[in-house]
Structures are given as structure tokens and as C-alpha cells.
Amino acid sequence: xxxxxxxxxxxxxxxxxxxxxxxxxxxxxxxxxxxxxxxxxxxxxxxxxxxxxxxxxxxxxxxxxxxxxxxxxxxxxxxxxxxxxxxxxxxxxxxxxxxxxxxxxxxxxxxxxxxxxxxxxxxxxxxxxxxxxxxxxxxxxxxxxxxxxxxxxxxxxxxxxxxxxxxxxxxxxxxxxxxxxxxxxxxxxxxxxxxxxxxxxxxxxxxxxxxxxxxxxxxxxxxxxxxxxxxxxxxxxxxxxxxxxxxxxxxxxxxxxxxxxxxxxxxxxxxxxxxxxxxxxxxxxxxxxxxxxxxxxxxxxxxxxxxxxxxxxxxxxxxxxxxxxxxxxxxxxxxxxxxxxx
Amino acid sequence: xxxxxxxxxxxxxxxxxxxxxxxxxxxxxxxxxxxxxxxxxxxxxxxxxxxxxxxxxxxxxxxxxxxxxxxxxxxxxxxxxxxxxxxxxxxxxxxxxxxxxxxxxxxxxxxxxxxxxxxxxxxxxxxxxxxxxxxxxxxxxxxxxxxxxxxxxxxxxxxxxxxxxxxxxxxxxxxxxxxxxxxxxxxxxxxxxxxxxxxxxxxxxxxxxxxxxxxxxxxxxxxxxx
Numbered sequence: 001x002x003x004x005x006x007x008x009x010x011x012x013x014x015x016x017x018x019x020x021x022x023x024x025x026x027x028x029x030x031x032x033x034x035x036x037x038x039x040x041x042x043x044x045x046x047x048x049x050x051x052x053x054x055x056x057x058x059x060x061x062x063x064x065x066x067x068x069x070x071x072x073x074x075x076x077x078x079x080x081x082x083x084x085x086x087x088x089x090x091x092x093x094x095x096x097x098x099x100x101x102x103x104x105x106x107x108x109x110x111x112x113x114x115x116x117x118x119x120x121x122x123x124x125x126x127x128x129x130x131x132x133x134x135x136x137x138x139x140x141x142x143x144x145x146x147x148x149x150x151x152x153x154x155x156x157x158x159x160x161x162x163x164x165x166x167x168x169x170x171x172x173x174x175x176x177x178x179x180x181x182x183x184x185x186x187x188x189x190x191x192x193x194x195x196x197x198x199x200x201x202x203x204x205x206x207x208x209x210x211x212x213x214x215x216x217x218x219x220x221x222x223x224x225x226x227x228x229x230x231x232x233x234x235x236x237x238x239x240x241x242x243x244x245x246x247x248x249x250x251x252x253x254x255x256x257x258x259x260x261x262x263x264x265x266x267x268x269x270x271x272x273x274x275x276x277x278x279x280x281x282x283x284x285x286x287x288x289x290x291x292x293x294x295x296x297x298x299x300x301x302x303x304x305x306x307x308x309x310x311x312x313x314x315x316x317x318x319x320x321x322x323x324x325x326x327x328x329x330x331x332x333x334x335x336x337x338x339x340x341x342x
Numbered sequence: 343x344x345x346x347x348x349x350x351x352x353x354x355x356x357x358x359x360x361x362x363x364x365x366x367x368x369x370x371x372x373x374x375x376x377x378x379x380x381x382x383x384x385x386x387x388x389x390x391x392x393x394x395x396x397x398x399x400x401x402x403x404x405x406x407x408x409x410x411x412x413x414x415x416x417x418x419x420x421x422x423x424x425x426x427x428x429x430x431x432x433x434x435x436x437x438x439x440x441x442x443x444x445x446x447x448x449x450x451x452x453x454x455x456x457x458x459x460x461x462x463x464x465x466x467x468x469x470x471x472x473x474x475x476x477x478x479x480x481x482x483x484x485x486x487x488x489x490x491x492x493x494x495x496x497x498x499x500x501x502x503x504x505x506x507x508x509x510x511x512x513x514x515x516x517x518x519x520x521x522x523x524x525x526x527x528x529x530x531x532x533x534x535x536x537x538x539x540x541x542x543x544x545x546x547x548x549x550x551x552x553x554x555x556x557x558x559x560x561x562x563x564x565x566x567x568x
Contacts, residue, residue: 003442004442004443007439007442007443008443011428011439014430014431015428015430018430018431184426184429185393185422185424185426186426186427186428188393188426189426189427189440189483190443191392191393191411191415192391192392192415192418192419192420192484193415193440193443193444193487194412194415194416194443194444194445195443196412338395339393339394339395342393
């Protein structure tokens with residue numbers, strides 16, 4: 001059984017090389033790498049800032065008064081404590097959280113999601129302007145900025161690129177490869193041998209996972225990104241690649257030929273990619289995106305890469321991805337047994 | 343070896359498909375399955391090869407139901423009308439892959455390459471070969487596990503005169519070696535030259551089962567002119 005799986009996996013990888021799939025795998029990380037070098041940092045319109053204040057915190061009266069009076073710049077939200085405030089930051093309910101500075105009672109410390117972001121810049125600029133208008137001096141009310149998510153802008157966009165690579169293999173490459181084998185009756189030829197259906201499926205999943213893992217590794221090597229919590233990160237990349245390889249195989253089984261598989265793949269690719277990747281920028285998408293398996297991969301990867309998340313806190317997402325992978329694999333097995341659209 | 347086909351059906355539309363068909367194949371027979379396009383010939387062979395699942399009925403090979411694929415897969419070899427090979431790869435690679443999966447030693451590949459005059463093409467990509475050569479590779483691949491039952495779907499379709507004769511020779515050789523063979527055809531000279539038995543399908547129904555001599559003397563031959 002293992003010998004057959006290895007033989008079929010090597011055969012699938014050889015096909016990936018022959019039909020130029022492998023060039024796609026190399027091209028995407030290169031594209032990502034050069035795109036990251038050219039990230040546009042220009043400012044866009046800045047909306048009203050929602051600032052979080054801790055209810056029990058004794059802020060300097062002048063700061064408190066100024067913020068609450070500046071209704072055209074700030075919307076104030078009260079949180080029960082620092083932990084709740086940080087959670088609200090992650091959920092994008094607030095743009096920044098003010099905590100009392102330990103060094104100076106006359107100033108505050110600002111907690112933000114990302115240090116290098118438009119929101120942070122906007123908060124700091126607004127505070128400076130208000131301070132100059134109120135006190136006319138230049139001692140900063142904000143004594144320090146603490147980001148929740150670590151890393152520069154390149155690292156902060158990394159989860160999106162990784163999601164893109166995983167979904168590309170899962171929804172574009174895998175369905176087309178399965179549909180091609182069906183269309184050219186190659187799968188039927190393989191089923192004329194003592195190979196078990198589950199061996200073929202296992203080999204297909206393994207080849208999909210290999211392509212994904214290669215692309216992710218290549219991306220990390222090129223960008224010199226250190227994932228930090230390697231076991232947790234690896235566990236999510238492995239389960240994510242398993243989940244979306246299986247998902248892609250199922251899509252391939254639903255199509256008679258490559259052309260329809262590509263179309264169906266794109267139909268699944270974009271709705272999985274965009275809501276997850278754009279959830280950082282939109283409250284509405286943050287509410288909808290958790291319904292997608294792609295978000296259950298994206299959020300943990302983001303948490304591990306940027307927020308020092310741990311696998312133990314993310315086990316629900318990990319098992320969710322595993323379950324989606326197993327269920328889609330089971331459906332593929334049933335369709336294969338029925339010789340569906342072969 | 344005995345193959346029993348009992349009431350198998352596979353309906354596509356009202357007028358297309360395979361209506362209940364039953365017959366038995368004994369060891370060493372060389373059967374031509376004939377009929378016009380859409381008569382159900384290929385459907386019958388594909389069901390026997392396990393490519394298609396019948397809507398109803400059973401196929402047994404030496405008493406084992408075809409549903410038990412792993413138990414019968416080495417007993418049945420199917421050569422489709424269009425060779426289904428990994429075209430990116432060489433002839434040798436294609437044979438090696440299937441030798442791996444059939445668990446047959448690589449020495450068998452050399453035998454096949456020699457037997458089918460494929461030695462000069464062992465490193466050629468399948469996509470660069472002529473249809474006749476591809477058909478030879480396809481037949482060679484089927485023979486890797488040396489199955490006692492061979493099914494050929496339109497084995498000479500699209501081949502030139504020389505290659506057609508080559509395929510006839512091969513089929514006769516396989517038959518001489520004791521293999522049981524079924525092939526689909528709508529060429530009368532093929533039936534005359536090769537078959538020891540004729541099964542005729544018309545609009546999914548089996549309308550004749552007998553010797554080639556009886557077939558060519560029957561009204562059906564006059565009426566359906568195959």
C-alpha cells in the first residue's frame with residue numbers, strides 16, 4: 001500500500017513538472033516577493049478614530065477631557081479592562097486603546113493592532129494636534145506605542161500570500177489535475193490495476209500538500225520570514241494543505257473536463273480568498289468570513305505569525321480544517337467508487 | 343475461465359444504452375461484438391472492464407462478481423479505442439508505472455518492448471508516437487499482468503492497412519496462446535478473419551449470438567449490413 005502511494009505520488013509530481021504546474025509554484029512566491037518590495041505605503045482617506053478607554057483607569061483629566069470633547073475626531077468606547085480592549089482591537093471594534101503610562105501619570109500609552117498602519121499614524125497625529133491646541137507645548141501625551149501584532153508590513157501581509165498559495169493549489173491546480181486524469185481516462189487506466197481507490201486519493205492529497213509546502217517554504221526562504229512558533233505554524237500549514245488539497249480533489253470529481261474544473265476552481269478560489277484576506281479591513285467581512293474554511297486557516301496563521309498565537313489556543317480551527325479535509329475526501333471516495341463523470 | 347453476464351443494463355436515454363443482456367463466455371473464445379454506432383457495444387465492454395457500473399445485473403469472472411474489483415482486476419485486460427497513456431512520458435515510463443502498480447518485475451517490461459517491437463521507441467514520448475504505435479503501447483501495457491481475458495474496443499479504428507493487419511496478427515497470437523478475447527467491431531472482414539463467435543447488439547438489445555458462418559447467412563446480415 002505505501003509503495004503504491006509513493007509510486008503514485010512521484011508520478012503526480014512528475015506530471016506537475018511536465019505540465020508546467022511546477023513553474024506556477026515557483027512563480028507565485030517570486031511574484032509575492034517582488035510585490036512585497038513594492039508595497040504602496042501612500043496614505044488614503046482616514047475615517048473617524050474609535051478609541052478605547054478602560055473604565056477603571058485614572059487617566060490625566062486634561063487628556064480625558066480633550067478626547068471626549070473632540071467628537072469630530074474621536075469616538076470613545078469604554079472597555080472593562082486591558083484584555084477586553086485588546087480583544088476589541090483584534091475584532092476591529094476599536095482602532096486604539098489608551099492605558100495609563102507607567103513612567104508618567106500625565107501621559108498615556110497607546111496599544112494598537114499594528115504599529116506601521118494608517119490608524120496608528122492617524123491616532124498619533126490627532127493626539128499631537130489636540131495637545132498643541134490645548135496646552136501649546138510639545139511634550140507627548142502618548143509616551144509609548146505597543147503593537148499587538150509584531151513584524152513589519154511585509155510580514156503582516158504574509159498570511160494573505162500564504163492563503164493565496166494554498167487556495168491556488170487547492171482550487172485551481174488540484175481540480176484541473178483530477179479532471180484531466182478523468183478526461184483522458186488515465187484514472188480508469190489506473191483503476192485497471194490492483195491499486196485501491198484510497199491509494200490514489202492518498203497520493204493526490206500528498207502531491208497537493210507537497211506543492212503547497214514547497215511554495216510556502218520557498219516564500220519563507222525568499223522573504224527570510226521567521227515563523228516564530230514553528231511547530232504550531234507547521235501544524236496549520238500541514239492541515240491547511242491537507243484540507244484544501246482534499247477540497248480541490250472533490251471539485252475535480254464534480255467536473256467532466258479540465259476546462260470546467262478551472263472555471264469551478266476560480267468560482268471557489270475568489271470567494272474563499274477575498275473575504276478572508278480582506279477581513280482585516282472590513283467589519284462586515286470579519287463577520288462573514290469565519291463561515292469559510294479559508295478563514296479558519298488564515299486567522300490562525302496570522303495569529304501565529306504576528307500575534308505569537310499558540311496551537312493549544314487554536315485547536316478548534318485545526319480540527320475544523322481536518323474535518324473539512326476528511327469529509328471532502330470521503331465524498332471524493334464515494335464519487336470515485338461510482339465512477340462519477342468518468 | 344468463465345465469464346457470466348446476467349441481465350446487465352445501462353440506460354442513457356430511451357433509445358440509447360444497454361437493455362438487459364445475458365450471455366456466457368467460455369475459455370478460449372474469440373468473440374466479435376458487433377452492431378451499429380450507439381448499439382451498446384462499447385458500453386458492454388466498458389462494463390466488463392469495470393469502467394462503467396451497470397444500472398442492474400451482474401458480471402462474474404470465474405464466479406467472482408466484478409464489483410469485487412481487486413479480486414478480478416488482474417484477470418481482465420481492457421484496450422480502449424483511444425489509448426489512455428500518460429502522454430508526457432516515455433513508453434518505458436508508462437510501462438514501468440503500470441508494472442509497479444501490477445507488482446510485476448521489470449524484466450516483463452523488456453519482454454513487452456521486444457514482443458511489440460517497441461525497443462526503438464522505449465525513450466520516445468507517447469505524444470510523439472503515431473496512433474498505431476500508441477495502440478501497440480496500450481496493448482503492451484494491458485499485457486503486462488498477462489490477463490487471461492482481453493477486451494478490445496474497436497482495436498483497428500483509425501489505423502492504416504499495415505497496422506490493422508498487425509493488430510489482427512496480435513489478436514490471433516493472443517488467442518493462440520489460450521486467451522479469451524472479446525472485441526467490438528463493425529467491419530465484416532474483421533469478423534470473418536478473427537471471430538469464433540459473434541454477438542450482435544442493436545439499439546441496446548442482443549439480437550444475435552452464434553457462429554460467424556451462421557451470422558453471415560442470416561437475415562440480420564442482409565438487413566443491418568455489417
